[in-house]
Amino acid sequence: MQGEPRLAFRPTGRLARGLAVLMFAATVLAAAPARAGAGDVTASTEVSAGRDFRAWSLLGDVELRDDATFLTVGYTVARPEKGTAPTHQLALGVDQALGDHWLVSASASVGLPKSTHVVVAPARPRLGLPGLDARTGYSSQALLLSAAYDSAGFSGVEYGLDAGVSLTRYPLSRELFLANRAGEAPLYAREELLWIARPSLGARVLLGLRWELGLRAGLTLYSDDPLSAGQFTDAEVAELARRFESAVEARRALLGLRERINRDLGSGLARRVSDVNATTGIPTAPSRFDLKPSLTWRPHPAVRGQLSYAFTRYVPGEGLSHVLATRWTVRLGAPVRVWASVAVQQDHLGGQDGSEAEEPSRVRSGLVTVGGEYTF
Structure with missing residues (x-):
């Protein structure tokens, strides 16, 4: 660890x-x-x-x-x-080693309450219409339990296995209100509770002193549809439609807000925030499952390079992503280690559940991660 x-x-x-x-x-x-x-x-x-x-x-x-x-x-x-x-x-x-082969771990995390303010529609003074704003927020409380086994031998082929499960509680809140010079006038406020369970498995095989093959997989289970939890209801949409000259304009405004909320929750709900980096990519929507094979090469005792591929399938209707990454670690003496990784991610958004006629949109992005540690 x-x-x-x-x-x-x-x-x-x-x-x-x-x-x-x-x-x-x-x-x-x-x-x-x-x-x-x-x-x-x-x-x-x-x-x-x-x-x-x-x-x-x-x-x-x-x-x-x-x-x-x-x-x-x-x-x-x-x-x-x-x-x-x-x-x-x-x-x-806390991590506890049990003999030479087993390691058990338990951890708890708390996500502090956050709130995001979004201007859905600006005010229209000439028409006598105030602006329409939305405020969304959430916090989290999570517990993670895991166990790992390492063969810990000296043969030419060694292996390790691990399994874990996390349970996270997410209170989701949202507000819709009118905004003008006089202040804010609430239209709607609601809070929902979403539970997320995430079992995961990992395996690695060491081939001599230079090569290592790895594979990780995880499945994310939700107590409710993460695309509707925390989102605006039909009543709220109807209230919004009365603010616009056409229902099309209302739907367009809510669609932009929905995409923003999904991107925000994608890194918080679908994945553990602390695990999002250049080797895993940036989730743009809540995930259903993910798979990550990797190949590690140690050309020198102080140098390690890794090539990995991460596949994430988002919840139905949201698409999938591919992440190709490389990570290099260098030990600068006994107490110091530094690393850097670069990744290219391609998201195929929408049209992935087999029921939508439209073609998925493709979005490419890059991510860079640098880090270091010191032991004393």
């Missing part, structure tokens, strides 16, 4: 700076008793950036018992696109 990159968006404002200081202080306090024994403390950070995507993370890993028990404290902040409020996430986890 040590040294694995965790990702998040660059924090902004007093809240983000305060959280970063809080997480650093928590890591230092936790590290004191660990180093009093014989434990190491590892601090790592990672930054990712795409077209409008920004992510930043800070992770502290403390060895509480010699190669047996580890405490992990993490902070992540993510912003999927301009005009969207960032998502802040705090995490605390």
Whole structure:
């Protein structure tokens, strides 16, 4: 678990700076008793950036018992696109080694409440019509349990297996209100609860000292349709239609808002925010399942290169994505390690459920991730 990159968006404002200081202080306090024994403390950070995507993370890993028990404290902040409020996430986890082969882990994370304000329609003073705005938001509480087995031998072929399951609770809120010089006049407000379960499996095979084959797969299950949860109802659409000269204009305005909400929830609901980086891509909609094979090459004990492909199938009607990435890690002496990865992603949006006549639209994007860690 040590040294694995965790990702998040660059924090902004007093809240983000305060959280970063809080997480650093928590890591230092936790590290004191660990180093009093014989434990190491590892601090790592990672930054990712795409077209409008920004992510930043800070992770502290403390060895509480010699190669047996580890405490992990993490902070992540993510912003999927301009005009969207960032998502802040705090995490605390424990890893416990059971002998030479087994490792069990448990972690809890909390996504702080976020709110995004969107102008659906500007005011029309000449017609005497106020503006129409929407405010959406959500928070999260999650629990992750996992277990891993490593053959831990010295033969020419070794292997490892792991399995995990996470359960996340998402309260989703939305408001529709009129905006004018006098202030805001609420039209509609509602909150819904969405539960998400995500089982995952992983396997890797080590071929000698230089090559490693890996495969990971995950399935995302929702308590409700993620495309309708948190979205506007027929009553809200009817209220919006009365604000426009035509129903077509109303539908167009809501369609743009729906796409924005889906992109925002895509990185929060369908995936764990801390796992979104250049090797996994940026989800543009809630996912149904994903698959990621990888090939790792170690030309030198201090250098490791990886080529990976990630396939994500979004929920029906939202399409799929392909991500081709390469990641290189270099160890600069015993305590320092740095890495960088570059990915190209292509999304096929819509028309993927076999029932839609229109052809899917293709969108290409790039993502770069850099990170480093220091062990002391």
